[in-house]
Amino acid sequence: MSLLDNIHSPADVKALPPEALGELCREIREYLIASLSKRGGHLASNLGAVELTVALHRVYDTSRDRLVFDVGHQCYTHKILTGRIAGFTDFRELGGMAGFPKPRESVHDAFVAGHASNSISVALGMARARTALGADYDVAALIGDGALNGGMAFEGLSDAGKSGEPLVVILNDNGMSINEGVGGIADMLGRMRTRVEYIRFKKWYRSSLMPHMRHLSGALSRGKRWLKERIITENMFDDLGFEYIGPIDGHDIRKVENAIRWAKEYRAPVLVHVITQKGRGYAPAEKAPEAFHGVGAFDAKSGVPKYTGEDFSSVFGRALTELAGEDESVVAITAAMKEGTGLIGFQEAWPERFFDVGIAEEHACAMAAGMAAQGLKPVFAVYSTFLQRCYDMLIHDVALMGLHVVFGVDRSGIVGRDGETHQGAFDVSYLCSVPGMRVYAPSNFREMRSMLRKAVLEDTGPVAVRYPRGGEGLWKADTSGETVRVVKPGTDVTIVAYGTEINEAIVAARMLNGSGVSAQVLKINTLCPLDTDAVMDAVCRTGALLVAEEACAAGCVGRQLLAAAEESGVALRAARLVNLGSGLLEHGAPEDLRRKTGLDNGSLAEQVLEMLHGKDET
């Protein structure tokens, strides 16, 4: 009988004797490695946060205290300890347990997570609500050193430090930002981690004052002021009004628990700096933590991934590396996603022209604009969902001056198992509202290469190339020379699609052929500016239209086409828009989500029949 078998809620964790906690952590690690090797997930960060999470559950009651995760992919131990170990059997599948904290899944999940750097702001909001409403619970934010680089985290620290609200920020510093060498903040943390004098000073400081802390907070505050006036500020956190504790060995569970307990009881903004090791306890992940950040299935013994195939990201990265060889003004920018966006090779080939700014998408975008204004050709590779954070910079810094910044918009459309925080549902809507923005949608690797080439070397002004997670499908021709292209002729109905959705449209048309319906398939290559005349010319030949797109309904291509048709007096026999709708798309296998949204080939064929049939009846 293992310890883990008897953990059904955080109360069981609190009931364990301290000497059993090491064994519990060992069992959790073993379970995580075995479980994730089968179906993938975020491994390295979770292995690093086991002791920290156990300690948090020994101090806080997460059913009423509010523990706000930042990014949240390090929540697996938290899910295990809050009665959700069974969820790992259908983990990240449609209808199964999510890979990120979800309040609808458990009362122990205080807030949705998935994007970076928001946790301090959210936690401060909760702390202020508690104070305003006279409630009685504690609030903590758990943020990684990578997410701390994001500007919103700084905004949160600045306001929280000043607020005086009892609030604990736990900095889970696994050296992410330090290893990548991004930013002055990483350097600062690096110095803090290793500065012996600093730690000695803190030890003296706290050993003399901590035992009497609650009574001595006035004296403490005076003492600190005295030090400050003599230029001895401790660090940036202290500057912003936080009481700083650390650095603490994040794998010494007793120390971590003590520090968090003290911080909770201090009744003021406290930052606890915990040093953890990514991949801790699993040799392959300790050796190459980045390779085990987000993984697919792998061999548990060797750590060797079970599948590695070519995908749009890798094709993008190689194509960009080539373009940089042809034009020395080409530079690549990433916001802490060089692996995900396929830029490792670029960095190796052109280290001087590669810029990883850390989790700082807004800065990346504005910096790219500055580069473009002075003659570089910057290419910012970024996930669709993370580019949302740049909406203002797209308009203000890039579009207002019509600057030639290229956006490699990765993970567009249905992304899959990471769920609603990661689906690329909104980029068509927000990119097409940016003045002068050009948006290409390659459907395969050849088009990816030629559209990127056109975007970087030939176009002017802002350009985005929008491509999906994963690989290409049956359609392999390069049609990038045209804004729109009929890829299959037909007379009864037109199915319009773009990106890899074109593959579903083509198969649907073949299916319809079997039902006696001749469907024309039209592929759009340039989403913006949209060549509505060319599309409508082709559509009018069939008189009926279905537009299938992996994009939210608001501002989608289909609406723009139908509006143009109505405005120019074209009366279609039948028209239907199939897209991701106005809601949110949860986690699940991409093929399951495609079926759910009616975007798979079978559903498309059915909807065409329904549309034509329904119209025939009237």
Next chain:
Amino acid sequence: MSLLDNIHSPADVKALPPEALGELCREIREYLIASLSKRGGHLASNLGAVELTVALHRVYDTSRDRLVFDVGHQCYTHKILTGRIAGFTDFRELGGMAGFPKPRESVHDAFVAGHASNSISVALGMARARTALGADYDVAALIGDGALNGGMAFEGLSDAGKSGEPLVVILNDNGMSINEGVGGIADMLGRMRTRVEYIRFKKWYRSSLMPHMRHLSGALSRGKRWLKERIITENMFDDLGFEYIGPIDGHDIRKVENAIRWAKEYRAPVLVHVITQKGRGYAPAEKAPEAFHGVGAFDAKSGVPKYTGEDFSSVFGRALTELAGEDESVVAITAAMKEGTGLIGFQEAWPERFFDVGIAEEHACAMAAGMAAQGLKPVFAVYSTFLQRCYDMLIHDVALMGLHVVFGVDRSGIVGRDGETHQGAFDVSYLCSVPGMRVYAPSNFREMRSMLRKAVLEDTGPVAVRYPRGGEGLWKADTSGETVRVVKPGTDVTIVAYGTEINEAIVAARMLNGSGVSAQVLKINTLCPLDTDAVMDAVCRTGALLVAEEACAAGCVGRQLLAAAEESGVALRAARLVNLGSGLLEHGAPEDLRRKTGLDNGSLAEQVLEMLHGKDET
């Protein structure tokens, strides 16, 4: 003959003997006060930055060196010194000189400005372009202490500090954030401004090292490291990798010039902290700098504004103050815009429930979400153009959990003289793409009050109330009980409008009556979710449709209506969309911009005739 008469370019400023600079500054102040008293503009911040701007032009050659303004409303002296004094005669009028830096206006304007906190990122991009392309110019960013609170500024500092790129950041600290008491960063600057020991230390430090600085940078760096290792970091800037100089009296032109010159020559990231006084040299503005931030015309002698009327912002503020009296869970949030959004009265009435977070829109939005998750009813009052920065937080922090956060979206639609960076052109597009977002568009003060009441006390989930700059028009009835409302019957054509554009539609309909066309006017109250059935029912009675809206074309209400018509098989006789289009709308008087975009009543009537007439001919 004044000195100013002989200043035609920065070369003339450089040629002046140092002892003449005081007189030049005096003349510039006199000119600014006289000129702005006639037509308004940003006064207080410009009066504070006169010496600083003169010093910048004595050090840099802005025709090739790149001086990046942040926000940029403090650029008036810069415009005067770069040969644009004549521009103040048609200042901020359509076709006239802009109130913000505009590269298309002068080679001396390095980058567009208008939004906050981007200058360091842009400047770093320029510095990196210079290095990558082997060019030879200097780069400086000029940022205020208010804008420094924004997270993007921190992202920029962190990357720039680490980069080692020769780059000067000039912090124009006019105590903006300190006076408002926002954030730990304000406290930090406050301490830095007044710490005597600190200044003494710096003096010793620099007097011993500065004269030999360029030769001693290695020794300096070792010396600093020695200090750092002993916990004596100087401040946050230093932590992030900047060489810090300051604080310097921003009205002592010699000191400022020397510091900037030294910083420029140091060939590394340097931050120069300059203390200035808002409103300097004009008694009424020194006394009440906030009242003279953005002003209309005023009496130059007394400082008394020539016009103060009721507007949507003031009605919003009073209505919210009342609602807070009825429900103690109502709290108000602003991002450094309490005057502009009409929240002064709220702050006085409910100081404990008022949160000014400084320039930190993203934090404001995520904090509001945290508050809503724990039972408060947060209302975030923010300009349409500044809410763009929250697009990601609207989706991720608010919409994913369906949290009841209310957005008071001020300055929606045509804003006017502040130009393209300030027009509220995009909010309909981006708000309506946010899942579950409800958007109200009041047309007058009564509707403002009742819609805000409904949004705050009755609705659930995210809600935005979108209202314009300025006052109400002829339509004064409260129709907020309905999603859409026919405000004038008619049989030949339907004009659809919302917000204060309804006034133009009503007058256009009256004009059309004179031309024998019976126009129905339909007012939309709820833009999202859009009651397309109700609209189309009414539209179908006339068979022709013109939609007039102060919103960009992408994702506009008109497109959604036409798409719905086409999808449901409604063939209109004629349809036309009149909106702000796909481009950018420059500065000018609102009435001029309305005419330019075809949204004034005369143009609407003409376009209806053209549309009906054109259709008749075919």
